[in-house]
Amino acid sequence: MLNYSRTHVLHIAVLSAVYFLAAKLGLALALVYNTVTLFWPPSGIALAALLIFGWRVFPAIAIGEFLASLTMGLPLSSLAGISCGNALEGLLGYYLLRHRFGFDEGLHTLRDVALLFVFGALLSPLVAAVNGAWWIKYAIGGSWGDYLHILQYWWMGDALGIALFTPLVLAWLRGGAIEWTKERVQRAVLVAVVLVTASLLIFSDLENRLLELGLFFPILIWVALNFNLRFTSLALTLVFVSSILGLLALGDLHADRMDVLVDYVWLYNLLFGLTAMSVAVLNGRRDRVEQALRRSEETLKRAQAVGGVGSWHFDIRKKMLEWSGETYRIFGISSDKPVNYEIFLQHVHPEDREMVDLAWRHAMKGMPYDVEHRIWADGKLKWVRERGEMTFDAHRRAVSGTGTVQDITEWKTAQEDIQRLAYYDVLTGLPNRTLLYDRLNQAVAAAHRDNDQFALMFLDLDRFKYINDTLGHQAGDEMLKVIATRLVGAVREGDTVSRLGGDEFVILLRETGAEGALYVAEKLLASVAQSFEVSGTVVSTEASVGISLYPHDGADVETLIKHADVAMYHAKAAGRNNFQFYTEQINERAMSHFNIERDLRIALEQRQLMVYYQPQIRMSDRKLIGFEALLRWNHPQNGMVPPAVFIPVAEESGLIVPVGEWVLREVCRQARVWHDQGLSPVPVAVNLSARQLNGDRLVRFMRSLLAETNLPEWTLELELTESMMLDDEKAAMQFIGEMRALGVALSIDDFGTGYSSLSHLKKLPLDKLKIDQSFVRDLAVDEDDAAIVRAIISMAHGLGLTVIAEGVENAQQMEFLEVLGCNEVQGFYYAKPMPAAEAEAFISRLH
Numbered sequence: 007m008l009n010y011s012r013t014h015v016l017h018i019a020v021l022s023a024v025y026f027l028a029a030k031l032g033l034a035l036a037l038v039y040n041t042v043t044l045f046w047p048p049s050g051i052a053l054a055a056l057l058i059f060g061w062r063v064f065p066a067i068a069i070g071e072f073l074a075s076l077t078m079g080l081p082l083s084s085l086a087g088i089s090c091g092n093a094l095e096g097l098l099g100y101y102l103l104r105h106r107f108g109f110d111e112g113l114h115t116l117r118d119v120a121l122l123f124v125f126g127a128l129l130s131p132l133v134a135a136v137n138g139a140w141w142i143k144y145a146i147g148g149s150w151g152d153y154l155h156i157l158q159y160w161w162m163g164d165a166l167g168i169a170l171f172t173p174l175v176l177a178w179l180r181g182g183a184i185e186w187t188k189e190r191v192q193r194a195v196l197v198a199v200v201l202v203t204a205s206l207l208i209f210s211d212l213e214n215r216l217l218e219l220g221l222f223f224p225i226l227i228w229v230a231l232n233f234n235l236r237f238t239s240l241a242l243t244l245v246f247v248s249s250i251l252g253l254l255a256l257g258d259l260h261a262d263r264m265d266v267l268v269d270y271v272w273l274y275n276l277l278f279g280l281t282a283m284s285v286a287v288l289n290g291r292r293d294r295v296e297q298a299l300r301r302s303e304e305t306l307k308r309a310q311a312v313g314g315v316g317s318w319h320f321d322i323r324k325k326m327l328e329w330s331g332e333t334y335r336i337f338g339i340s341s342d343k344p345v346n347y348e349i350f351l352q353h354v355h356p357e358d359r360e361m362v363d364l365a366w367r368h369a370m371k372g373m374p375y376d377v378e379h380r381i382w383a384d385g386k387l388k389w390v391r392e393r394g395e396m397t398f399d400a401h402r403r404a405v406s407g408t409g410t411v412q413d414i415t416e417w418k419t420a421q422e423d424i425q426r427l428a429y430y431d432v433l434t435g436l437p438n439r440t441l442l443y444d445r446l447n448q449a450v451a452a453a454h455r456d457n458d459q460f461a462l463m464f465l466d467l468d469r470f471k472y473i474n475d476t477l478g479h480q481a482g483d484e485m486l487k488v489i490a491t492r493l494v495g496a497v498r499e500g501d502t503v504s505r506l507g508g509d510e511f512v513i514l515l516r517e518t519g520a521e522g523a524l525y526v527a528e529k530l531l532a533s534v535a536q537s538f539e540v541s542g543t544v545v546s547t548e549a550s551v552g553i554s555l556y557p558h559d560g561a562d563v564e565t566l567i568k569h570a571d572v573a574m575y576h577a578k579a580a581g582r583n584n585f586q587f588y589t590e591q592i593n594e595r596a597m598s599h600f601n602i603e604r605d606l607r608i609a610l611e612q613r614q615l616m617v618y619y620q621p622q623i624r625m626s627d628r629k630l631i632g633f634e635a636l637l638r639w640n641h642p643q644n645g646m647v648p649p650a651v652f653i654p655v656a657e658e659s660g661l662i663v664p665v666g667e668w669v670l671r672e673v674c675r676q677a678r679v680w681h682d683q684g685l686s687p688v689p690v691a692v693n694l695s696a697r698q699l700n701g702d703r704l705v706r707f708m709r710s711l712l713a714e715t716n717l718p719e720w721t722l723e724l725e726l727t728e729s730m731m732l733d734d735e736k737a738a739m740q741f742i743g744e745m746r747a748l749g750v751a752l753s754i755d756d757f758g759t760g761y762s763s764l765s766h767l768k769k770l771p772l773d774k775l776k777i778d779q780s781f782v783r784d785l786a787v788d789e790d791d792a793a794i795v796r797a798i799i800s801m802a803h804g805l806g807l808t809v810i811a812e813g814v815e816n817a818q819q820m821e822f823l824e825v826l827g828c829n830e831v832q833g834f835y836y837a838k839p840m841p842a843a844e845a846e847a848f849i850s851r852l853h
């Protein structure tokens with residue numbers, strides 16, 4: 007059952023009235039018996055109303071039709087019959103279109119246009135035409151020829167009414183609105199002017215311009231292409247009305263001469279409708295596709311922006327790179343700038359460029375392209391993840407690549423934060439226990455593999471609790487941060503300073519033995535002991551350090567940490583601000599090392615050092631030809647400290663540089679004194695250490711020393727060892743060259759103990775070669791030693807060098823050396839190293 011609301015009743019009333027008026031308009035153009043017309047808009051209105059509102063509007067059509075029929079002047083039975091047939095026409099069209107063929111009243115497809123024309127305009131009017139013609143014949147009579155004539159006109163009128171007015175109503179009630187831009191309005195005005203002008207010109211002289219009717223096709227197609235269905239149907243109505251008015255202006259429509267014109271007008275209007283509607287529907291479809299594409303592009307753009315994901319396409323053959331707007335945004339490049347692979351690479355962080363380029367080249371060989379790298383965008387460092395897929399031709403050559411680029415900066419930062427929290431101490435930023443253990447495990451594995459060593463230190467602040475309690479926790483935190491920075495500054499880059507919590511720090515020193523650890527421990531203690539300001543108060547603290555050594559004190563992490571901890575408690579017990587090794591033996595050695603270094607610094611300042619002189623004798627006449635200067639240290643508590651004990655410590659700590667300079671200065675001072683005393687001058691040989699050869703400090707020192715003391719250059723002879731030459735050959739050659747330029751003599755010390763490379767020796771512009779005392783000691787009894795010494799002497803002579811033998815202790819050795827052709831000797835046989843005063847007497851006696 008159909009329920010009618012007030013609104014529906016109102017709709018029916020309005021529709022009946024519209025139908026009635028349209029019918030009256032159509033009947034005004036009746037061609038046969040005042041009832042049959044070629045132009046019957048009501049049929050189109052009725053079908054459109056049924057398609058939009060459904061069966062319920064059928065009464066409106068029936069009422070409008072019946073009322074209009076009443077004015078035809080036919081008998082009531084015929085009127086009823088005609089009305090029923092006309093109303094049924096609409097119902098048939100509606101049924102076929104909607105229920106049989108699924109017609110969509112939005113007229114979205116060409117199929118809908120075809121359905122409307124075939125079943126709506128051409129087929130369903132047959133019902134009304136067959137029926138209406140019969141009722142007229144029934145009422146008026148006439149031949150079957152007349153019947154067919156009426157049927158034809160009836161059908162034609164209804165068909166045109168449906169072809170033009172159903173789309174018009176559907177477009178205005180169901181179609182989409184048009185977007186009126188300024189340009190569109192201008193075009194609409196233009197087309198209206200063109201249509202009206204063309205209509206006036208053509209339809210006012212229709213008889214002579216029938217062929218020109220065809221001109222409306224391009225105009226209407228242009229309208230359909232530029233506007234929507236609504237506007238096109240309006241244009242068609244305009245042409246239709248113009249054509250009717252044109253016909254009426256030509257004279258009586260019933261006149262015979264009008265038949266052809268009327269038929270033409272009917273046919274052209276039908277074709278105009280069919281053509282323009284089809285084009286408008288196709289155009290609407292294209293517009294909708296474009297709109298959908300635009301919408302989807304917009305959605306994609308927004309989705310890319312929301313997700314921080316851009317896309318790219320690279321045509322490898324044309325070398326054309328295309329980026330989406332989001333990709334441009336991620337790379338910080340204006341989207342109007344063209345990009346290519348080189349520009350892309352320029353934005354990649356220099357350290358990642360090679361990796362990205364390699365990944366791309368691999369991708370072109372078929373491997374997946376999935377890389378995370380850094381880029382510089384707008385002066386900011388960003389992290390991106392790029393993924394892509396390549397397409398290949400039949401020869402497996404990459405032709406293009408398509409992929410995405412995702413801004414993962416935030417994710418990376420979050421990862422880093424997570425990493426930091428998991429592996430780093432929040433307060434100081436130092437590695438925490440987890441990371442320390444990880445690094446320790448790595449250090450154990452590496453040291454085990456390389457047969458190496460490392461040191462582990464446990465450092466505990468001495469007065470931290472006191473500072474925390476008196477100045478507050480904030481001050482304590484500040485202090486820990488300062489200490490952390492200082493500790494990091496005191497170790498090498500590859501070492502690890504970690505904080506286990508509270509005031510406990512653990513330090514891992516890679517590739518470091520006892521001496522290195524000792525050196526670093528001193529540095530750490532000194533750096534912690536420096537005072538600093540916290541919350542306006544100057545505070546100072548000290549630390550205790552425990553040291554364990556791998557592999558000596560433990561082969562695994564736990565043991566090493568435990569032993570460093572134990573050592574640290576010993577250090578605390580021993581009086582704080584000091585360090586202790588875990589093993590007593592190492593501790594003693596390290597402590598002695600530490601004490602020597604500390605005391606040597608004092609010795610240098612407090613003039614506890616002195617130079618002894620050991621004479622050097624010419625073999626041929628046993629005359630004094632020079633001295634070797636040998637450093638001595640008279641310790642206030644320990645007495646004379648042997649050079650073999652303190653020289654290695656001085657070398658390791660770097661003290662040898664100031665100490666060595668002191669020796670050179672002292673030798674020059676003494677030579678000046680002897681010179682001033684009128685003693686015959688002899689050269690003095692001074693030992694150099696490898697560390698003194700670093701840089702050009704010694705060269706500058708020698709220059710100014712000789713200039714200051716105004717001594718002849720030959721006063722000083724410098725002794726270098728073979729190993730010093732091998733350590734840094736270039737530096738040694740440079741130094742020797744500089745000394746030769748100054749006129750200072752150079753000799754090679756301890757010859758035979760090192761590599762004794764002849765090729766090396768050949769290259770060096772030396773004056774003298776000193777045979778090591780280890781070969782001289784058993785020279786008279788050991789044939790091998792004798793052979794070595796003989797070989798050294800003959801080789802040195804071959805190179806034009808003077809040979810001196812050291813450690814000569816008896817006459818037998820002297821004789822041998824003489825026989826072998828040795829030029830000079832030095833040793834206890836003649837004299838032990840002696841203070842300057844004694845050396846003076848020696849000069850007077852033997853010179």
Ligand SMILES: Nc1nc2c(ncn2[C@@H]2O[C@H](COP(=O)(O)O[C@H]3[C@@H](O)[C@H](n4cnc5c(=O)[nH]c(N)nc54)O[C@@H]3COP(=O)(O)O)[C@@H](O)[C@H]2O)c(=O)[nH]1
Nearest residue numbers: 636637649650653669693694695813814815832833834839
């Ligand atoms: N870089 C510097 N090194 C120096 C300096 N002064 C000394 N040294 C080096 O210390 C090492 C030990 O020196 P020292 O204890 O002085 O021993 C020297 C002589 O006393 C010793 N010698 C000399 N004759 C004999 C002998 O007949 N028998 C014997 N048993 N020993 C003897 O030999 C040492 C001299 O060595 P060398 O320098 O190789 O000629 C030693 O390596 C010194 O070089 C210094 O100022 N700077």
